[in-house]
Amino acid sequence: MAPRANWKGRIRLGEVGFGVALYTAAVTSDRIALHMINRATGNRLRAELVDAETGKPVDKEDEVMGYEVDTDDYLHLDPEEIAAAVPESDKTLAIEAFLPCKDIDTLYFDRPYYLAPAEAASVDAFSLLRDGMERQKVAGLARTVLFRRLRTLMIRPHGQGFIANTLNFDYQVRSPENAFTDIRDVKIDAEMMDLAKHIISTKLGDFDPSTFDDRYEAALADLVRAKLQGRPPPRRKAEPQAKVIDLMAALRDSVKATKAPRRKAG
Incomplete structure (x- = not known):
């Protein structure tokens, strides 16, 4: 059974247009879900909005969005006002x-x-655009x-269809300057660089997402399984203390240890 599309519309490129459907490519629904419960009663807890000053619960009809113009001074924005200000969708994905x-x-x-044709009549135009972009190596x-x-x-282009990534706006992406500002310039010794290149070359592999493991999810599953079976919960081993090392000596030791054949990167 085909998945349900999150959105349907039309790609427009100049005077050419055809129907497309958008499908979620990454999901989190398979993860273990935890809920907040009352330890004393075993009942599940529910969230409730309360007035920050009075501490009393607020009725649904009195809940409204607000923009803080000054300390504790808010401009009220009704849902109808917000809806009226949001651009209307014309269901057109215009390639600029x-x-x-x-x-x-x-x-x-x-x-x-994932982006796929919305109906059989769109397949020819869809395939033409996909193959043309693939040959030109463009997005x-x-x-x-x-x-x-x-x-x-x-x-x-991706396989028989397209991958469509939503993009963050420029104001949403922080500048790397603050993160990198304290990194001093270092002159790398030629021998160190040769050793580093050798280690990297012995670890070259292929991108294979099937080898990635979610250690947190696996540990959580082990914990749940142990408690259901009445066994003591597993304990994480303590990480060894970091040691001050001689970089050159460590690189040489790493070169000695990297004698294994190439493997897939995981």
């Missing part, structure tokens, strides 16, 4: 430009989606109103 895939900064990627930059917000998407 193409750019080389190698020039894309993945730092701006938000969420991935399409497009905009549309998606989930009640104007969003920019990066569309790239």
Whole structure:
């Protein structure tokens, strides 16, 4: 059974248009879900909005969004006002430009989606655009109103369809300057660089997501299983204390240890 599309609309490129459907590419529904409960009664807890000053619960009809213009001074925004200000979706994914895939900064990627033809009549035009972009090694930059917000998407050929990544706006991506400002300039010794290159070359592999493991999820599953079976919960082993090391000596030791054949990166 085909998955349900999150959004349906039309790709427009100049005078050409055809129907497309957007599907979620990454999900979290398979993760173990934990709930807050009352230890004394075993009953599940529910969230409740209370007035910050009086501490009393607030009725649903009295809940309203607000923008803080000054300390404890809020401008009320009714749901109807917000809805009226949000751009209306015309269900059009308008491609504004193409750019080389190698020039894309993945730092701006938000969420991935699959993009497929919405109906049989769109397959020919869809396939033409996909194959043309694949041969040119380009991605399409497009905009549309998606989930009640104007969003920019990066569309790239992928197999029989496209991957469409929503993009963060420039103001949402922090500058790396604050994170990197304390990194001093270092002159790397030639022998150190040769040793580093050797270690890297022995660890070269292929990108294989099936080898990635979610250690937190696995540990949580082990904990739940142990408690259900009445066994003592597993305990995480303490990490060894970090030691001050001689970098050159450590690199040489690493070279001695990297005698294994190539393996897939995990």
